[in-house]
Amino acid sequence: MLRIGKKANIKSQDEVNVIKQRNDYVIKVINERKNTERVLDVGCGTGDLVCEIAKKGINAIGVDFSKEMIDIAKNEAKKLQLEKAKFVCCSIFDFHFELDEYDVISANGFIEYISYEELDKLLDISLKALKPGGSLVLGSRNRLFNIFSLNKFTQEEIDEGNIIALLMEAIQIVNSNDINSLIGLKTAPLQKADKEHPQTGIKVSTRYQFTPVQLINMLKDKGFEPIEIFPIHIHGVVPKFKDKYPTIYGNISNLLQNYGEGNMCLIPYSSSFMIHVKKK
Numbered sequence: 205m206l207r208i209g210k211k212a213n214i215k216s217q218d219e220v221n222v223i224k225q226r227n228d229y230v231i232k233v234i235n236e237r238k239n240t241e242r243v244l245d246v247g248c249g250t251g252d253l254v255c256e257i258a259k260k261g262i263n264a265i266g267v268d269f270s271k272e273m274i275d276i277a278k279n280e281a282k283k284l285q286l287e288k289a290k291f292v293c294c295s296i297f298d299f300h301f302e303l304d305e306y307d308v309i310s311a312n313g314f315i316e317y318i319s320y321e322e323l324d325k326l327l328d329i330s331l332k333a334l335k336p337g338g339s340l341v342l343g344s345r346n347r348l349f350n351i352f353s354l355n356k357f358t359q360e361e362i363d364e365g366n367i368i369a370l371l372m373e374a375i376q377i378v379n380s381n382d383i384n385s386l387i388g389l390k391t392a393p394l395q396k397a398d399k400e401h402p403q404t405g406i407k408v409s410t411r412y413q414f415t416p417v418q419l420i421n422m423l424k425d426k427g428f429e430p431i432e433i434f435p436i437h438i439h440g441v442v443p444k445f446k447d448k449y450p451t452i453y454g455n456i457s458n459l460l461q462n463y464g465e466g467n468m469c470l471i472p473y474s475s476s477f478m479i480h481v482k483k484k
Contacts, residue, residue, distance in 0.1 A: 227253040234260070234308060240306075243309070244264075250280065254291065297322065304338075307389055310342075312341075312478075323422075327340075327428075331427060332374075335483070339482055343478050348416070350379055377416060377417075383430045394414075438457055440457060441456060
């Protein structure tokens with residue numbers, strides 16, 4: 205399993221802060237719940253989300269196996285005097301938890317770096333660790349965006365014969381207002397486990413992408429109830445335009461992000477998405 209340390213900082217309002225967008229969605233889920241007492245953030249990085257949750261008076265635990273990231277997180281929580289923010293340096297697969305312990309479990313920018321077997325194990329852990337009615341919130345790279353990025357990712361999907369299946373899923377999402385209508389929908393197969401992926405600025409050979417339907421079906425099969433998919437990092441223009449005009453690109457993307465809620469039609473144009481499910 206590979207993890208990349210992360211810290212949510214941004215140099216300009218014209219830049220797109222994907223980490224903050226993901227964190228904000230988790231906060232949104234918490235705010236919409238009737239009651240949340242304990243939260244577990246998997247792959248917490250420098251602890252930005254955990255600290256934000258702790259500020260709301262909620263007990264929040266962050267787990268990450270990067271000691272450097274955990275040290276930064278602990279120092280920040282200490283500086284802010286956040287007694288409800290706790291951090292543990294270990295793999296989530298070695299982390300001790302009690303049954304029905306958490307109201308919310310989140311994992312942002314995590315599942316793209318773990319194997320399919322580890323993802324399956326993460327879902328099992330989450331199902332056991334969540335209270336009945338508890339929320340699991342996952343952030344994922346969006347494979348549907350490969351259709352519209354018009355770059356090497358698009359060419360790969362064409363070469364591998366998956367472009368029509370991805371297009372059909374995108375059409376269904378755009379024309380649907382109910383996540384339940386997507387359950388069981390046929391889509392492209394998962395990416396090959398040993399596939400080497402094109403570089404996106406992060407120097408790792410494997411960063412898995414999932415479509416919303418792939419994750420919905422996976423989570424439904426585990427016994428979770430799908431609640432919502434939410435667009436993250438909405439692209440109003442192709443990535444090549446971003447390289448030439450980053451400020452304009454950032455302004456367009458951040459403007460569109462304001463319309464993410466209630467607009468599933470933006471999912472295919474988003475390079476990431478969040479999925480919220482509940483334990484029955």
